[in-house]
Each structure stands twice: as structure tokens, then as C-alpha cells.
Amino acid sequence: MADEKRRPRPAAQYGPTAALVARNVERLRKTRNLTIYSLSAELGKAGRPITPSAIAKIEKMQRQVNVDDLLALAVVFGVSPAALLLPLEDSPRHTAEITGAGAVPADSAWAWASNKRPLKFPPGEQRTAEMEYALASLPPNAREARQHPAGRAIEAAYEDVTRVIVRAAWSVEGDEHEFIDALDQARASLERTLAELGRLAVEHEELVRLRDGVPREGSD
Structure with missing residues (x-):
């Protein structure tokens, strides 16, 4: 009416x-x-x-x-x-409330929002979930770089170095062993990264040699 x-x-x-x-x-x-x-x-x-x-x-x-x-x-x-x-907090000791997902570790929320990895994945299926995430979420160049062994090594090294920096602050509160373990892991990750980059350089040199028809040293 x-x-x-x-x-x-x-x-x-x-x-x-x-x-x-x-x-x-x-x-x-x-x-x-x-x-x-x-x-x-x-x-x-x-x-x-x-x-x-x-x-x-x-x-x-x-x-x-x-x-x-x-x-x-x-x-x-x-x-x-x-x-x-997202909240201005990315410590794994804090949580972020995500619509559709509920409370998740704050660092996981930021990694997801930054296109680094899925927000959640089934136990034991992380690698598969990350590949599917890259396929659906990333443009071609970023996807190729992410899936290349050197790219994966760099991503892992970045995560490990970040963990070291975070735990350096925590160690002041008494978590010294966590800091030392994280530091060792970061060093190993950086060594793997350098090794993968070295292999990438060798592969590139081989492709250039084949393209230009330059014989390998020591070959007849």
C-alpha cells in the first residue's frame, strides 16, 4: 500500500x-x-x-x-x-581470519595473497597442490620460473632466509636452537640455489653452442 x-x-x-x-x-x-x-x-x-x-x-x-x-x-x-x-602481521605465531578458510597462520595468508603458494593443501600433497596453484594462478613467465629447478631453489632460499631473520628476533627470547637450525637450513638452501644457477648457466652455454654450431672442446 x-x-x-x-x-x-x-x-x-x-x-x-x-x-x-x-x-x-x-x-x-x-x-x-x-x-x-x-x-x-x-x-x-x-x-x-x-x-x-x-x-x-x-x-x-x-x-x-x-x-x-x-x-x-x-x-x-x-x-x-x-x-x-590482510592484517599487517605475518608472523607464523599469529593467525589471519580469511573468508572461506577461517583462521590460518598469518605467514601462510600473506604467502597465498602474494602468489607464492596455496592457502591450504591436503597432507602429503604439497608439491601437487603447488603445481596446480601455479598453473591456475600465475601468468606464463612467472609460472615457468616458479616451476624451474632454479626458481624452486630461489623460492625455498627466500623462505628459509625469512625464517632466519624472524628467528633471530625470537632467539633473544630464548629460542637460540631454532635460530641455529634455521640458519643452517638457509645456508644449505643458498648452496642449492647457487648449484642450480650453475647448472642453468651450463645448459644455456650448451644451447648457444648447438645454435651456433660450435663443436665442444676436445671433440673431433
């Missing part, structure tokens, strides 16, 4: 990711020393205008951010979209 009062629109249902986006928008805005008015102006320049009142509502969790807003905000803030989607 015409005289019936219009029912109020139900409040948006905020999941953990939407709530994180709201907090991260406010955090990054303040980090960049932007008011809601100056942020609105920058978004307008970027071709994705959001009014100051809408920005205030985003931060108060009264207005959700859609994907186009999210990317425009990331561009204006000068960050990866992941910086809006």
Missing part, C-alpha cells in the same frame, strides 16, 4: 575480510596523512570517485568496498591490494 512505511534497508553483512578492509583503509589513510576529503580528491583523480562521506562510512563499516573501489584505493595508497585485505 502507498501509505505503508518503507522498510529500512538491512545493514551489510560484514565478514572478516570486509572488516579488515575497513580498518586498513583508515590505517593507510592516516599513514599517508590524508583526510577523508583529500583521499576523496585523490580517488577522483584516479577515475574512481568516492565521496568523503562514503569514505567515512567505509571506515565505520557502514559501506562495503567493491572490487573496483579496492583496486583504486590500493593504487592511491601505493600498496598491493593484499595490504587492504
